[in-house]
Amino acid sequence: MLPRRPPRPGQVGYLFIPPYRVQGLSVAGEETCVQIPELDVAFDIGMCPRIALSSPTIALSHAHMDHIGGLPYYFSQRHFHKMGMGRCVCPEPIAGPLRGMMQAWVPLEAQRTPHEIVGLAPGQQIQVKNNVFLRGVATSHTVPSLGYVLIERRTKLKEEFLDLPQTRLRELKQEGVEITRTIERVKRALNPALALDGIVLTMYDRRNNLSELVAADVRGFFKEKVFDTMIPRNVRVSEAPSHGMPVLLYDFRSIGAQAYVQLAAELLKREREREKAIAT
Numbered sequence: 001m002l003p004r005r006p007p008r009p010g011q012v013g014y015l016f017i018p019p020y021r022v023q024g025l026s027v028a029g030e031e032t033c034v035q036i037p038e039l040d041v042a043f044d045i046g047m048c049p050r051i052a053l054s055s056p057t058i059a060l061s062h063a064h065m066d067h068i069g070g071l072p073y074y075f076s077q078r079h080f081h082k083m084g085m086g087r088c089v090c091p092e093p094i095a096g097p098l099r100g101m102m103q104a105w106v107p108l109e110a111q112r113t114p115h116e117i118v119g120l121a122p123g124q125q126i127q128v129k130n131n132v133f134l135r136g137v138a139t140s141h142t143v144p145s146l147g148y149v150l151i152e153r154r155t156k157l158k159e160e161f162l163d164l165p166q167t168r169l170r171e172l173k174q175e176g177v178e179i180t181r182t183i184e185r186v187k188r189a190l191n192p193a194l195a196l197d198g199i200v201l202t203m204y205d206r207r208n209n210l211s212e213l214v215a216a217d218v219r220g221f222f223k224e225k226v227f228d229t230m231i232p233r234n235v236r237v238s239e240a241p242s243h244g245m246p247v248l249l250y251d252f253r254s255i256g257a258q259a260y261v262q263l264a265a266e267l268l269k270r271e272r273e274r275e276k277a278i279a280t
């Protein structure tokens with residue numbers, strides 16, 4: 001019997017949401033890394049896919065291994081390929097332990113890998129690019145965690161000075177008059193074709209009380225936006241991506257695949273009801 005072909009490694013996905021590219025991969029429990037090349041930042045490093053090396057800043061959401069496993073490798077490869085020192089922005093409470101992790105590599109490699117680790121608290125911000133800042137947002141997880149928004153900051157001449165000649169503006173500035181004001185804008189990529197159809201609860205585990213609580217919470221808050229169908233935690237669903245297949249082709253009979261079929265049926269039913277509501 002021929003040995004089976006080894007599973008295909010996780011492939012990087014790609015979305016173009018003008019003016020940004022969003023690329024990366026996210027398989028729950030395995031690896032998460034999402035990069036926006038135009039903004040010089042990647043969120044989480046996963047196992048450090050090659051594309052992530054081009055981002056000078058990695059913003060970590062939390063330190064579960066599937067989100068940070070590739071961090072020392074990222075620092076090391078950036079240095080090795082002379083791409084400049086890599087920087088990691090992370091929730092404040094884990095900055096110390098992450099520095100400790102990098103310290104542990106020193107005797108193993110008999111050298112010190114240049115790196116920068118910056119802890120960020122909710123509300124604090126740090127520059128990632130000209131005029132572009134990363135601002136921490138409080139999130140909750142079972143370990144210390146942080147969310148991020150990207151903010152663009154620009155200085156604009158105040159309206160009252162708009163008609164003055166350059167020379168006069170320079171004089172005013174020298175006299176210490178505030179002639180500009182700073183405006184902030186949340187960076188967003190608008191895809192007009194994009195709309196929220198609903199929210200799907202995934203990785204649901206009946207035996208786990210927390211799953212029940214989270215589900216009840218989400219339903220309480222988002223109401224009918226939440227689909228009735230829940231996708232259970234199922235090993236066949238997590239295996240499918242490493243075989244490069246959707247779960248429906250990988251194991252149609254598995255409870256995970258069947259849940260997705262049910263979800264599709266629910267989606268179609270909702271769609272039909274919506275159309276009917278519009279028509280009447």
Ligand SMILES: [Zn+2]
Pocket residue numbers: 062064141
């Ligand atoms: Zn996690």
